[in-house]
Amino acid sequence: MNPMLADAPAVPLLAGDQWWSPNATDYQPVFNPSRGEIIARVPMGGAAEVERAVQAAAKAFPAWSKTPAPARAARLFALKALLEAHFDELAALVTRENGKTLDEARGDVRRGIEVVEFACCIAHLAKGEALPQVADHLDGVTLREPLGVCCGITPFNFPAMVPLWMFPLAIACGNTFVLKPSEKVPLTAVRLAELALAAEIPPGVLNVVHGGREAVDALLVHPQVAAVSFVGSTSVAQHVYATACQQGKRVQAAGGAKNVMVVMPDAEPDSTIRAIMGAAYGCAGQRCMAGSILLGVGDAAPRVQQRLSDAIGDLLVDDTSANPAAQMGPVIDPAAQQRVTSHVRQGVQQGARLFQGGRNELPAEGFFVRPTLLCDAAPDSAAAQDEVFGPVLTMLHTRDLDEAIAWANRSPYGNGAAIFTSHGGAARQFAREIQCGMVGVNVGVPAPMAVFAFSGWNRSFFGDLHVQGTEGVMFYTRQKLILSRWDATYQRHQGW
Numbered sequence: 001m002n003p004m005l006a007d008a009p010a011v012p013l014l015a016g017d018q019w020w021s022p023n024a025t026d027y028q029p030v031f032n033p034s035r036g037e038i039i040a041r042v043p044m045g046g047a048a049e050v051e052r053a054v055q056a057a058a059k060a061f062p063a064w065s066k067t068p069a070p071a072r073a074a075r076l077f078a079l080k081a082l083l084e085a086h087f088d089e090l091a092a093l094v095t096r097e098n099g100k101t102l103d104e105a106r107g108d109v110r111r112g113i114e115v116v117e118f119a120c121c122i123a124h125l126a127k128g129e130a131l132p133q134v135a136d137h138l139d140g141v142t143l144r145e146p147l148g149v150c151c152g153i154t155p156f157n158f159p160a161m162v163p164l165w166m167f168p169l170a171i172a173c174g175n176t177f178v179l180k181p182s183e184k185v186p187l188t189a190v191r192l193a194e195l196a197l198a199a200e201i202p203p204g205v206l207n208v209v210h211g212g213r214e215a216v217d218a219l220l221v222h223p224q225v226a227a228v229s230f231v232g233s234t235s236v237a238q239h240v241y242a243t244a245c246q247q248g249k250r251v252q253a254a255g256g257a258k259n260v261m262v263v264m265p266d267a268e269p270d271s272t273i274r275a276i277m278g279a280a281y282g283c284a285g286q287r288c289m290a291g292s293i294l295l296g297v298g299d300a301a302p303r304v305q306q307r308l309s310d311a312i313g314d315l316l317v318d319d320t321s322a323n324p325a326a327q328m329g330p331v332i333d334p335a336a337q338q339r340v341t342s343h344v345r346q347g348v349q350q351g352a353r354l355f356q357g358g359r360n361e362l363p364a365e366g367f368f369v370r371p372t373l374l375c376d377a378a379p380d381s382a383a384a385q386d387e388v389f390g391p392v393l394t395m396l397h398t399r400d401l402d403e404a405i406a407w408a409n410r411s412p413y414g415n416g417a418a419i420f421t422s423h424g425g426a427a428r429q430f431a432r433e434i435q436c437g438m439v440g441v442n443v444g445v446p447a448p449m450a451v452f453a454f455s456g457w458n459r460s461f462f463g464d465l466h467v468q469g470t471e472g473v474m475f476y477t478r479q480k481l482i483l484s485r486w487d488a489t490y491q492r493h494q495g496w
């Protein structure tokens with residue numbers, strides 16, 4: 001093993017109330033991407049590690065599922081209070097292992113806490129329906145019951161928010177949970193689980209395993225896992241969906257995206273540029289809701305391009321753990337740095353004009369990429385078609401809104417899209433005709449708050465019920481119908 005890796009602290013797993021370390025030989029580095037230094041090593045678990053976590057979750061299920069909903073909510077209120085008390089610590093940890101700026105990390109934690117708040121309402125959210133006298137002397141009542149052991153497999157780009165999209169609602173509904181966080185950012189997940197135990201969520205209700213494909217595949221085929229929540233790239237989402245569905249499990253699998261932003265000639269310039277900058281370069285472009293394609297409509301295009309190239313020139317790209325003023329951080333690891341750089345190179349080879357920004361020298365040690373604008377890329381080039389997942393915005397020009405919508409609707413993905421305009425009719429046409437699940441009108445990143453589902457379409461989502469909102473409650477519960485017949489003569493019978 002690389003000596004730097006061998007010296008790094010090992011990240012523990014959680015089964016029941018036991019934090020433990022397997023006798024693994026295979027470890028992956030956890031980096032501070034701003035500095036390129038190894039800060040921990042994560043054991044790449046497999047079937048044995050998954051088995052231990054699933055057994056702990058299965059053991060905890062009978063008592064937890066019978067715990068009254070208000071008592072489960074009380075534990076979530078306690079978790080919410082602890083997350084607030086540790087808010088700054090969690091945000092700093094997100095920045096350290098993911099590289100996003102401190103402000104972005106605060107947003108990551110805040111959005112996650114909002115899901116816990118939502119889950120605190122479980123006694124109301126999980127109520128069924130009743131219809132007395134649905135037929136003569138017949139009353140109908142529906143209940144929503146938990147599924148059993150659920151699992152969550154999460155990506156690197158939101159180390160706090162995405163795990164919190166899943167387990168608070170799953171356990172509020174009475175399920176127990178196995179979390180398999182991204183091996184690139186396991187530290188925040190471990191801290192969240194520590195806080196869950198401190199909130200007196202009973203041991204076994206939340207468990208943590210680490211690893212990559214082997215651990216994931218063990219979860220997907222485990223007979224005691226009832227449901228799988230996945231967030232990550234489209235190819236893995238499709239694999240997770242196909243494999244777990246074949247095993248008869250309930251699956252929600254969110255994938256990648258290539259989100260389009262449309263700027264109309266009548267858009268308000270300052271707020272539009274601010275929103276585009278945030279959407280394209282926020283979190284160094286590593287968001288499934290990142291604005292990745294910009295379609296300038298009519299004579300908006302040259303002016304927008306000028307303003308954007310000026311704005312990226314001003315961005316302060318820096319070590320986010322050392323400089324709280326940094327406006328953009330690094331990408332996650334050396335592989336991501338190379339992949340993004342080669343996308344840019346290829347875009348230029350295929351005819352795009354290149355603008356690169358950053359007002360400073362990039363720190364030498366971290367995995368930095370300059371904020372990049374590729375203009376007039378070939379519409380069928382990789383820069384225009386593929387998810388780059390880095391700080392690269394590809395800009396194209398369309399004659400009118402119809403052409404922009406038609407272009408956007410050719411994308412196989414369907415997460416988000418945004419229009420910038422001051423014309424209600426254009427906004428309405430766009431919102432109605434665009435083929436994706438989340439639409440922004442003068443909003444660059446139309447990512448829903450916890451009360452709404454995160455509703456990707458097409459190849460950005462595989463399944464029926466999305467994470468968050470009431471769809472999340474539906475996903476983590478199954479409906480039981482009870483039909484009861486009581487009539488006035490019943491009491492006179494003596495039985496058999």
Ligand code: NAD
Pocket residue numbers: 153154155156157158162180181182183211212213214216217231232233234236237239254255256257287288387389415454456460
């Ligand atoms: P990823 O698909 O590489 O990894 C996601 C998870 O899957 C990780 O836990 C990883 O260990 C596991 N995994 C990786 N390869 C696997 C394989 N072959 N088989 C089984 N499991 C495997 O994604 P990432 O790089 O961590 O995250 C970035 C991607 O996630 C982007 O495509 C982004 O758009 C997407 N994302 C989507 C959403 C959404 O809501 N749609 C949200 C955040 C991120």
